[in-house]
Amino acid sequence: MEKVQWIVEGMTCSNCALTVNNYLQKQGMEQVKVNPLNGEVSFQLAGTGRTDQLITGIGSLGYQVVQQDGSRAVTPKRIFSNHKQRFAFCLVFTLPLMMHMLDRWIHIHWLMNPYVQLALCLPVFIVGMDFFGRSAIQSIRNGLSNMNVLVSIGAIASFAYSFTGTLLQLGDAYLFYETTASIITLVFLGNYLEDTAIRTTQSSIRKLSSSQKVMANMIAFDGDHQELVFPIENTALKHGDLVLIKSGEQVPADGKILWGDASIDESIVTGESLPVEKHAKDTVIGGSILTDGTLRVMVTAEAKDSVLSKIIDLVKQAQGEKMEIRKLADRISAIFVPLVLAISLLTFIVNFFIFGTLAEPLLRSIAVLVIACPCAMGLATPAAIAVGLGRAARSGILFRHAQSLELFKDIKQVVFDKTGTLTTGNFSISKFKIVSSDVDEAEFQRILFSLEKYSNHPIAKTITNKWRVKNEIRWNKVEEEKGIGMRAVDRQGNIFRAGSYKIIDDQTTDQLHNVYLLINNKLIGWVDLSDEIRPEAKSVIGYLNKSGIKTILLSGDKLDRCNTVGAALGIDEVIGEKTPKEKAEIIESLNQVQPTAMIGDGINDAPALAKATIGISMGDASQIAIETVDVILMNKGLKNLPLALGLGKHTFLTIKQNLFWAFIYNIIAIPVAAVGLLTPTFGALVMGLSDIVLAANSVRLSFKKVA
Secondary structure, eight states: OEEEEEEEETOOSHHHHHHHHHHHHHTTOEEEEEOTTTOEEEEEEOSSSOHHHHHHHHHHTTOEEEOTTSOBOOOOOOSOSSHHHHHHHHHHHHHHHHHHTTTTTSOOGGGGOHHHHHHHHHHHHHHHIIIIIHHHHHHHHTTOOOHHHHHHHHHHHHHHHHHHHHHTTOOGGGOOHHHHHHHHHHHHHHHHHHHHHHHHHTHHHHHHHHTSOOEEEEEEEOTTOOEEEEEEEGGGOOTTOEEEEOTTOBOOSOEEEEEOOEEEEOHHHHOOOSOEEEOTTOEEOTTOEEEEEOEEEEEOSOGGGSHHHHHHHHHHHHHHSOOHHHHHHHHHHHHHHHHHHHHHHHHHHHHHHHHOSSHHHHHHHHHHHHHOOHHHHHHHHHHHHHHHHHHHHHTTEEESOHHHHHHGGGOOEEEEOIIIIIBOOOOEEEEEEEOOTTSOHHHHHHHHHHHHTTOOSHHHHHHHHHSOOSSOOOOSEEEEETTTEEEEEOTTOOEEEEESGGGOTTSOSOOOOSEEEEETTEEEEEEEEEOOBOTTHHHHHHHHHHTTOEEEEEOSSOHHHHHHHHHHHTOSEEEOSOOHHHHHHHHHHHHHHSOEEEEEOSGGGHHHHHHSSEEEEETTSOHHHHHHOSEEETTTOGGGHHHHHHHHHHHHHHHHHHHHHHHHHHHHHHHHHHTTSSOHHHHHHHHHHHHHHHHHHHHGGGTSOOO
């Protein structure tokens, strides 16, 4: 199954996205995802050779496909390419027609000529039908009516009525050319304003994306081994290339420092406002800014595989996913257009029996058509999601799924792992003791280094960094026992184990040490390490307690150590000495009581993270933990947990506010138009502004206090 990713231009609302989505599904495509905000479309293509057919089909719906290589499909040529151009052109012809409406104060006799009005209206009508009409026809063919169906019917009805009156010379009562022109012009204005507002909701992602493409100073060597530096676009850099980065320049790609010291601003990726000191052998992130110093860096990832690129892809993917509340809005939006058509027809029939003439019933039924706004319901959720996820990404919080935003509103308890989550994970060896004469101090350290180098646990990293040796032991077999420690077999068949007190059996009653070393099940010695509590942990726990969210510490470490940390931080409940399996079982049981979030960073946390309502990991967590979770806090960002919770709750609140506005607008506006209190011209203007209200309310998420 080949995955296809395109940009589809021309989608203006959720109904447009539904049209494209339905078309692709009818063609047999699987896992179809359509994002109405940025036009991104992805799906699984079965077999080969069908993309040209799909591109043609989407083009016939009134949209244009931009493929991954940037090439554009050939589509039916439009008179204008965007709504701004269409609005500007139509406005020139519509303003004189609108002046005709002021005839009681300003007498412009030549405007009273029906053929002059026809000449002014005709260019606007042609441009309107070139866009709205084509889209409406293809939408109906695809089995899903969009907003353009309503606009087209309203414009065609008023134009046909006026044109008939002109040909048959029926008088001024039959002339509604200004209605036709104003509907088309004002809807183009509304679409242009809507596009502008929606682009604002994508500002955070565009800010990240703009940092992906820059010029780099590539280092090469000539035949005499003299260093040459020349500019190259960072998208052309490959793994292993060398680059020179100077003060004030942007890091062009993920890499490893070979030479130099520098201060780097990584806030665009991690959300951390203070520059980070970097030295030889440290890694740098593409998109960050070198604020002071000079570096020579070896590229470790191409642009498409960089940390920044993956973050952007993750956020875009989450924005394109549908939350449950959005699916409800989409379903309502899909039946909205046929419902409005029925109401419009009923309005015409009822008013015709009341007035006995065609003019007033026609105006009222047209007003119903143009004031109805399915776009507002369709955009209510994705606009809020886009802003919420964008702000989160800007702050160093990555949501894998949009659904996680919705789930946060229900979280009543948060479970924390201890090591590396509530504590810094930056251990130091406080003391060690050898209790067997079989090995000396050097051999003791050599064995532990050779074992712990195969583990990503913070304690293991501390030992390997402190006791690094060159003559490490070559094992026949080595494995990590989750939640317990390391086990290895040498070439002579001797069994070595390094781990927690769980491996010592009955050889000692002293179970207070961090790491024990056994050879052939004989205790050799132990190591004590000290860890410090994260400085932000206490304020985070305090925030959760004040918010009425229960806090739980769940760890595989000894209960007395867990109790010490729990008491220092004010955690409600402490559970220690649990295996990964037991952790997962505990999380499962907690979930049955009330929705639970868990935050952890190790391999032993992965099963429990997967069981939680929302799994959260730190950005420097083990790969398996990161792949399991729903939310990632970059840059050891425990401090961002309240913001993540707040964004989840306030994004959902914004969605509800948007949906309330969308529904209440239509519930009030349609009956008001049906009884003749709104003209079609005013209705078209108000319809366009309704989407602006939603976008503006969503944009508030970018700066409002949520935590």
